[in-house]
Amino acid sequence: MANIKEIARIAGVSVTTVSRVLNNHPYVSPQKRAAVLATIEQLNYTRNMNAVHLITGRTGAIGVVIPNINYYYFSAILEGLAREALPAKYRLILCQTSYRPEEELQVLDMLRNKEIDGVVIVSTALKPETIEAYTAYGPVVTCQDSGERRFSSVYLEHYAAFWHGLQYLRNKGYRKIGYFEGRQHGSSSGLRQKAFGDFHRESGIPLHPEWIMFDCATEEDGAAALDRLWQMEERPDALIIAGDHVAAGLMIAARSYKIRIPEDLAIIGFDNQPIGRLLGLTTIDNQLFEMGAAAFRIIHDQINEDAPSPVYRKLDYRLIERTTV
Amino acid sequence: MANIKEIARIAGVSVTTVSRVLNNHPYVSPQKRAAVLATIEQLNYTRNMNAVHLITGRTGAIGVVIPNINYYYFSAILEGLAREALPAKYRLILCQTSYRPEEELQVLDMLRNKEIDGVVIVSTALKPETIEAYTAYGPVVTCQDSGERRFSSVYLEHYAAFWHGLQYLRNKGYRKIGYFEGRQHGSSSGLRQKAFGDFHRESGIPLHPEWIMFDCATEEDGAAALDRLWQMEERPDALIIAGDHVAAGLMIAARSYKIRIPEDLAIIGFDNQPIGRLLGLTTIDNQLFEMGAAAFRIIHDQINEDAPSPVYRKLDYRLIERTTV
Numbered sequence: 001m002a003n004i005k006e007i008a009r010i011a012g013v014s015v016t017t018v019s020r021v022l023n024n025h026p027y028v029s030p031q032k033r034a035a036v037l038a039t040i041e042q043l044n045y046t047r048n049m050n051a052v053h054l055i056t057g058r059t060g061a062i063g064v065v066i067p068n069i070n071y072y073y074f075s076a077i078l079e080g081l082a083r084e085a086l087p088a089k090y091r092l093i094l095c096q097t098s099y100r101p102e103e104e105l106q107v108l109d110m111l112r113n114k115e116i117d118g119v120v121i122v123s124t125a126l127k128p129e130t131i132e133a134y135t136a137y138g139p140v141v142t143c144q145d146s147g148e149r150r151f152s153s154v155y156l157e158h159y160a161a162f163w164h165g166l167q168y169l170r171n172k173g174y175r176k177i178g179y180f181e182g183r184q185h186g187s188s189s190g191l192r193q194k195a196f197g198d199f200h201r202e203s204g205i206p207l208h209p210e211w212i213m214f215d216c217a218t219e220e221d222g223a224a225a226l227d228r229l230w231q232m233e234e235r236p237d238a239l240i241i242a243g244d245h246v247a248a249g250l251m252i253a254a255r256s257y258k259i260r261i262p263e264d265l266a267i268i269g270f271d272n273q274p275i276g277r278l279l280g281l282t283t284i285d286n287q288l289f290e291m292g293a294a295a296f297r298i299i300h301d302q303i304n305e306d307a308p309s310p311v312y313r314k315l316d317y318r319l320i321e322r323t324t325v
Numbered sequence: 326m327a328n329i330k331e332i333a334r335i336a337g338v339s340v341t342t343v344s345r346v347l348n349n350h351p352y353v354s355p356q357k358r359a360a361v362l363a364t365i366e367q368l369n370y371t372r373n374m375n376a377v378h379l380i381t382g383r384t385g386a387i388g389v390v391i392p393n394i395n396y397y398y399f400s401a402i403l404e405g406l407a408r409e410a411l412p413a414k415y416r417l418i419l420c421q422t423s424y425r426p427e428e429e430l431q432v433l434d435m436l437r438n439k440e441i442d443g444v445v446i447v448s449t450a451l452k453p454e455t456i457e458a459y460t461a462y463g464p465v466v467t468c469q470d471s472g473e474r475r476f477s478s479v480y481l482e483h484y485a486a487f488w489h490g491l492q493y494l495r496n497k498g499y500r501k502i503g504y505f506e507g508r509q510h511g512s513s514s515g516l517r518q519k520a521f522g523d524f525h526r527e528s529g530i531p532l533h534p535e536w537i538m539f540d541c542a543t544e545e546d547g548a549a550a551l552d553r554l555w556q557m558e559e560r561p562d563a564l565i566i567a568g569d570h571v572a573a574g575l576m577i578a579a580r581s582y583k584i585r586i587p588e589d590l591a592i593i594g595f596d597n598q599p600i601g602r603l604l605g606l607t608t609i610d611n612q613l614f615e616m617g618a619a620a621f622r623i624i625h626d627q628i629n630e631d632a633p634s635p636v637y638r639k640l641d642y643r644l645i646e647r648t649t650v
Contacts, residue, residue: 061418069394070404079395082421086428091435093386094419096407103411110416219599245600252603274544275570275600278577 011039058117061091062299063107065121067099071217072245072273073182073288077122077143080292088300099125099183108134118299122292123186139302139309141295144187152302152310154294156286158188161317162195162240165268165284169238170203172325174266178211178236180225180246192242211236219249226250230257238266238325244276244283251279251324267324280323287315336364383442386416387624388432390446392424396542397570397598398507398613402447402468405617413625424450424508433459443624447617448511464627464634466620469512477627477635479619481611483513486642487520487565490593490609494563495528497650499591503536503561505550505571517567536561544574551575555582563591563650569601569608576604576649592649605648612640 004022008015013032020028021036028036053059064081066074078094085092093116097103104126110116111134118139121131131140132150140151145158169177179196183189193212200207210232213225222241229235241247247269251261259265269276269283276283294313301307329347333340338357345353346361353361378384389406391399403419410417418441422428429451435441436459443464446456456465457475465476470483494502504521508514518537525532535557538550547566554560566572572594576586584590594601594608601608619638626632 064419068404069407070400075395075400079393079421082394082419086421086423092419092421094389094407094417096404096411096417098411219603223603248600249603275573278544278548278574 007036007039007043010043011035053114057114058303059115060089061093061116062296063093063095063110063116063119065095065097065104065107065119065124067097067123069094069096071182072243073271074122076271076273076288077292077295080289080294081120081296082292083289084293084296084300088296090296090300097125099123101125101130105130108140111140112137117303120292120295120299123188135310139299141299141311143291143295145191145314146187148310148312150310152298152312154291154298154311154313154315156188156291156315156317158191158286159195161270161284161286162192163199164317164319165240165270166196166199168319169240169266169268169325170205172266174238174325175205176208176211176234176236176238177205178208178213178229178239180213180216180222180239180241180243180250182215182217182242182246184214189242196240208234208236216241216243216246219245219252222246222249223253226253226257230259236265238262238268240268240270242270244269244271244273244281247281247283247324248273248275248279251281261324269324272320277322282322282325283320285318285320287317291315332361332364332368335368336360378439382439383628384440385414386418386441387621388418388420388435388441388444390420390422390429390432390444390449392422392448394419394421396507397568398596399447401596401598401613402617402620405614405619406445406621407617408614409618409621409625413621415621415625422450424448426450426455430455433465436465437462442628445620445624448513460635464624466624466636468616468620470516470639471512473635473637475635477623477637479616479623479636479638479640481513481616481640481642483516483611484520486595486609486611487517488524489642489644490565490595491521491524493644494565494591494593494650495530497591499563499650500530501533501536501559501561501563502530503533503538503554503564505538505541505547505564505566505568505575507540507542507567507571509539514567521565533559533561541566541568541571544570544577547571547574548578551578551582555584561590563587563593565593565595567595569594569596569598569606572606572608572649573598573600573604576606586649594649597645602647607647607650608645610643610645612642616640 004015004018008018017028017032018036021033066078068074095107104124107119111119121142128146128149135150142153145155146153181189216222216225247267261267269281272283272285298311302309329340329343333343342353342357343361346358391403393399420432429449432444436444446467453471453474460475467478470480471478506514541547541550572592594606597608597610623636627634
């Protein structure tokens with residue numbers, strides 16, 4: 001393998017110029033850049049970036065722990081992340097974990113092994129204490145409320161947002177409320193479940209556990225949950241649904257039952273997705289794009305500017321009134 | 326930084342045992358593994374993976390060029406890729422390029438720089454000749470038909486699949502066909518456009534260019550395209566739509582116009598997405614998950630088993646009859 005000195009000699013330029021071309025530095029004349037590139041081509045020179053990383057201690061890469069790429073909530077956060085990472089010239093190393101702790105640990109291990117400069121955890125099955133053990137090796141940001149830990153977080157108050165939605169339904173006169181949720185065991189969904197339980201207790205509205213449907217991840221799950229609900233003797237008159245796409249599936253299925261929305265069944269969604277906008281779905285906007293973008297900005301500043309760490313950033317939610325309540 | 330010998334000495338085990346623990350080798354007794362891990366913790370030992378990669382020449386990572394994560398067509402391919410990569414213990418280095426050639430070149434440059442073991446190009450703005458120049462550095466697989474190039478490809482015959490859909494509409498008696506498409510300039514969408522033009526020419530059906538709507542990427546774009554169409558004096562009686570989610574947006578918007586489907590307007594989609602299944606949308610299944618999965622298997626075998634390269638794999642399409650034609 002040719003080295004930089006050899007390239008400089010053959011191209012008739014200085015070693016500094018070769019280095020500048022390799023690093024995409026702007027202050028190189030077009031003639032000299034062309035000469036260097038032609039020489040590189042001729043010598044088939046490859047700069048081994050592993051050696052570069054070994055010397056600089058930076059990789060320009062961030063690990064992303066994401067349970068499932070094809071789920072709107074996560075892919076919207078990822079999109080927000082990627083939009084910021086692109087202009088900042090950071091690569092994202094994506095690990096789809098399906099909530100398997102061993103896969104998540106592997107990404108954290110990459111931080112320990114200096115293969116990446118930081119980790120963004122979109123959603124996790126790990127205990128906060130486990131994540132904390134890795135903060136010695138570099139910055140970590142979670143996209144969920146993990147409490148005041150040794151790592152950063154950017155999060156929505158799922159408890160307050162859900163409570164707000166339930167209060168809205170109650171103010172509109174609804175007292176028989178069902179609830180469709182994704183994962184039963186998860187940090188954010190746990191907060192929503194707690195809000196659902198506490199709200200019923202505090203407002204004295206009877207809670208029907210049979211109207212709580214878990215594992216609603218897709219449009220078809222929403223339709224199937226409505227099928228189960230409509231086979232029951234007693235039915236809710238309102239639903240709160242974590243995921244506008246799940247609500248959309250239910251709304252489409254509701255037509256074959258001739259269910260009028262909101263007269264027979266009011267619906268409030270979560271996420272503010274495009275499909276919900278089209279269907280006139282009343283929903284809670286939880287700023288998913290901004291969550292991903294903010295996570296990137298936090299970790300970027302901690303890597304490059306020694307910004308204070310940890311940072312806890314709470315995002316606002318907003319109820320969007322449309323036509324389904 | 327402590328070295329392996331030091332860890333072995335303190336833990337009271339052999340250097341081989343330490344090495345096995347670091348490499349997650351199964352044949353280490355639980356006692357010895359615990360001793361090694363405790364010693365590592367105590368010494369805060371970090372194995373620098375960049376040094377490991379420098380020695381082994383392998384990174385266990387594959388670069389993925391993807392224009393947009395949040396677009397169903399691409400995210401479904403990515404999901405197929407990720408599902409295979411996870412059990413094979415490969416990391417995906419994701420680069421969302423927005424079809425910017427300089428971003429795509431950066432991923433190919435990572436291959437040249439030995440930062441990754443291969444590149445999967447989900448969709449590209451680069452010329453095939455440009456991609457060919459990088460095949461000297463490692464395997465490249467595209468998820469589109471690039472012809473018989475020096476890199477591999479796994480692809481759907483978009484021309485034949487679209488022709489099949491148009492033929493189906495014609496056999497059902499439709500002669501006034503409109504067409505919603507994503508990007509106007511793209512390798513796969515170019516093939517679909519050619520099929521649309523050729524089909525009209527060959528079957529003697531007049532083509533209405535004003536019924537071709539480009540840049541239909543989201544549900545809301547589908548709804549907006551219907552708005553434009555319905556302001557026209559002469560309207561199509563059938564539509565072929567690249568993207569079931571775009572068709573879903575149109576179908577939802579069609580209700581406010583009281584358009585009966587298929588009586589007033591027949592619709593055939595593309596992708597076989599969950600939302601289309603719910604809406605009873607007749608569609609063309611183009612095996613997006615399998616495309617991603619096959620791309621991973623091809624590149625994995627080329628990296629690890631010196632499998633023959635390049636490979637060209639054509640996937641089958643299938644028309645799924647439901648209720649919209």
